[in-house]
Amino acid sequence: MTSESSKNEGLGRYGEPATLILISLAEGPKHGYAIMVDVEKQMGVTIGPGTLYAAISKLLKQGFIRPLPSSDRARPYEITPSGREVMAAFLKTWAPIVKIGQARLA
Amino acid sequence: MKRFAWSKLYPKPWQEEFGDEFEALLDEVRVGPKEGLDIVLGALRVRAATWPKQLAYLVGWAAVGFFDVFGNEVQWAVGVLLLTCGISTAAEPKRFVRNTLFFFSAVPICTLVSYQFRELRHDMFYQTIVALIPATIGSLVGLAIGSLRPPKNASA
Numbered sequence: 546m547t548s549e550s551s552k553n554e555g556l557g558r559y560g561e562p563a564t565l566i567l568i569s570l571a572e573g574p575k576h577g578y579a580i581m582v583d584v585e586k587q588m589g590v591t592i593g594p595g596t597l598y599a600a601i602s603k604l605l606k607q608g609f610i611r612p613l614p615s616s617d618r619a620r621p622y623e624i625t626p627s628g629r630e631v632m633a634a635f636l637k638t639w640a641p642i643v644k645i646g647q648a649r650l651a
Numbered sequence: 652m653k654r655f656a657w658s659k660l661y662p663k664p665w666q667e668e669f670g671d672e673f674e675a676l677l678d679e680v681r682v683g684p685k686e687g688l689d690i691v692l693g694a695l696r697v698r699a700a701t702w703p704k705q706l707a708y709l710v711g712w713a714a715v716g717f718f719d720v721f722g723n724e725v726q727w728a729v730g731v732l733l734l735t736c737g738i739s740t741a742a743e744p745k746r747f748v749r750n751t752l753f754f755f756s757a758v759p760i761c762t763l764v765s766y767q768f769r770e771l772r773h774d775m776f777y778q779t780i781v782a783l784i785p786a787t788i789g790s791l792v793g794l795a796i797g798s799l800r801p802p803k804n805a806s807a
Contacts, residue, residue, distance in 0.1 A: 577676040591685055595693020598673055601692075602697070618675035621755070 562592050562600040563609075567624055567632045570610060576619035579603065602627070657682065660694035662701060 557602075569575060569583045577597060585591050601622065604610045606633045609628035624632070658670040661688055681687060 549744070577672055578679045581676070581680070593689025593693070594676055594680060594682075595686075595690040595696075597676075597697055598669055599693045602669065618671045620672045 547580055562596050563604055564632075564635060565590055565592065566600055567609065567628055570622060570624040571629065571632060573624040574621040576615075576617075577623045579617060579621075585635060605640070654682070657687075657690045660691065661697055665697050 546611055557594070565581055565584045565588060569580045572583070576585060579592075581594075582593055595609060601610070605612070605622075611625050611630055613623055615621055618638045654677075656674060658666050658673045661670070661673075682690070
C-alpha cells in the first residue's frame with residue numbers, strides 16, 4: 546500500500562510527464578512510441594524522447610509502472626496497482642482545483 | 652544512411668536496460684534540434700543522477716567559476732543554465748528552486764573574485780585558482796547544508 550506522503554512525492558511538482566504517462570497507461574499497456582503518440586493526440590502535449598525515458602525510468606524505480614515481456618525491441622509497460630493509487634490521489638487533489646478554476650473563468 | 656545512436660550518450664547500465672527500446676522509439680520519431688536537445692538534457696540528467704550529491708554541488712560550482720573566469724557572458728549563461736538545471740534537478744529533484752538559487756548565487760561571487768584577479772587573467776595558473784575558490788566555497792557550503800539537514804526518517 547502506498548502511503549499518502551509517497552503518493553504526493555511520486556507525482557510532485559515536476560511530475561507532469563510522469564502523470565501524462567500514467568494517464569496514458571491507465572487505458573492499457575503501451576510502449577514508448579505509443580505513449581508519445583497517445584499523449585500528443587489525446588492530451589495535446591508533446592513529450593520529447595529524453596523526457597519520456599527519464600520519466601519512464603523514474604516510474605519504474607518507484608514501482609508505479611512495470612515492463613511486460615516482449616519479443617520486439619519496443620518494450621511495453623503497464624501501470625501497477627500502486628501506480629493507479631498514486632494517479633487517483635493526484636486526480637483527487639486536482640479535480641476540485643480544476644473545477645474552481647473553470648467556474649471562476651466562466 | 653545510418654543515423655546517430657543517441658542512446659550512446661547515456662551511461663552503460665541505462666543503455667543495457669533501455670538502449671534497444673529507446674533506439675526503437677527514435678526509429679519512429681524525427682529527431683530535430685528540439686528532440687536532440689531533449690535527449691542530451693535527458694542523458695545529462697541520467698548521468699548526474701548517478702553522482703553523489705556533493706560531487707554534483709562541486710561540479711556545478713566549478714562550472715560556474717570556470718565559465719565566469721574563462722568564458723564570455725553567453726558561454727557562462729548557457730553553462731550555468733544547463734548545469735544548474737540538469738545537475739541540481741538530478742541530485743535533488745524536490746529542491747530544484749533552492750538549488751538553482753544556490754548555484755546562481757555563485758555568479759556574483761565569482762564575478763567579484765575574478766574582478767580582484769583581473770590583472771592576472773593572462774596567467775592560466777591564477778585563473779584556475781580563481782575558478783577553484785568559489786567551487787571550494789560552494790562545495791563546503793553544500794556539505795554544511797547537507798550535514799544540517801535532518802535524516803530522511805526523522806519526521807516519520
